[in-house]
Amino acid sequence: MNDRKLKQLFASARKEAASAPPADFATDVLRAIRREPPAAAPEIIPVFDQLNLWFPRLALAASTVIVLCFALDYGLTAAGVPSLSDGMSQLSAQWLLTPTGL
Amino acid sequence: MNSTETASDDAELLERIRGGATDDFAELVRRHQSRVFAILHRYERDAHKVEDLAQETFLKAWRALGQFDGRAPFEHWLSRVAARVALDHLRKEKRRQNEIGLPELGDDALDWLRNDDEKSELDARSAAELLELAMRELSPADRLVITMQELEGRSVKEIAVAMGASGVAVRVRAMRARSKLRQALEKIAKEKL
Numbered sequence: 001m002n003d004r005k006l007k008q009l010f011a012s013a014r015k016e017a018a019s020a021p022p023a024d025f026a027t028d029v030l031r032a033i034r035r036e037p038p039a040a041a042p043e044i045i046p047v048f049d050q051l052n053l054w055f056p057r058l059a060l061a062a063s064t065v066i067v068l069c070f071a072l073d074y075g076l077t078a079a080g081v082p083s084l085s086d087g088m089s090q091l092s093a094q095w096l097l098t099p100t101g102l
Numbered sequence: 103m104n105s106t107e108t109a110s111d112d113a114e115l116l117e118r119i120r121g122g123a124t125d126d127f128a129e130l131v132r133r134h135q136s137r138v139f140a141i142l143h144r145y146e147r148d149a150h151k152v153e154d155l156a157q158e159t160f161l162k163a164w165r166a167l168g169q170f171d172g173r174a175p176f177e178h179w180l181s182r183v184a185a186r187v188a189l190d191h192l193r194k195e196k197r198r199q200n201e202i203g204l205p206e207l208g209d210d211a212l213d214w215l216r217n218d219d220e221k222s223e224l225d226a227r228s229a230a231e232l233l234e235l236a237m238r239e240l241s242p243a244d245r246l247v248i249t250m251q252e253l254e255g256r257s258v259k260e261i262a263v264a265m266g267a268s269g270v271a272v273r274v275r276a277m278r279a280r281s282k283l284r285q286a287l288e289k290i291a292k293e294k295l
Binding site for chain 1: 124125127128129131132135136139140142143144149152153156157160161164165215220223224225226227228229230232233252253255280283284287288291
């Protein structure tokens, strides 16, 4: 099969007419469109409802942070490291409230 | 009516459809149905299946109407939707054809195929049947490229956009597909002896 013959085949095939659309084709399409389920509108959730949804997770996260802080403070105190409140009083006594400080 | 007028009319119609005038979509269908049928006929010879595919094309276009930005004429965008519907159809048919085998071919087409005389002509119907049979040897993507390029007369750029591929990839695929098609035609000529 040479190129010329292949081109001849394409040229002949191009001439074949397609079947015409039925007279009521557009109406059928419209009917099918009407049967389509309507697109769901994006759900809008009020802020308070969103907070309600988030509350259990936020409460759990906050409790975890508090427990971790207590455990850290306890652990550091037991290890002899000055606690945060000790550090703050030391700092204010040494620097902040001296005549050269603020 | 020339293509510029059609495009501007389509734009007005689309504006109304987007504004909620669903019934106006029927007018859009009427304007473009012949072209969509002509495209799909290149991939499917059964008139009933072509009608189903055309309806699927317009339904897909309806669902994706929000994605049409109006930079290209609606007609071109719709042709791309039709090409994708055709490609999906070819993929499904490929699986089915492997199970049911090949259809019969008329004597005219076989005689023409075996005849070396380049002056002998083949009628449009026989040519389309012969091509349909040979193209069954091709992958759906190869068939899409050949059909768009050789039967619909689309440019490489248009095919690349429709397929979501680069121009180079389309050119390479077209070259290989043409070679496979030639082999498939030679195989038909030998097998049907």
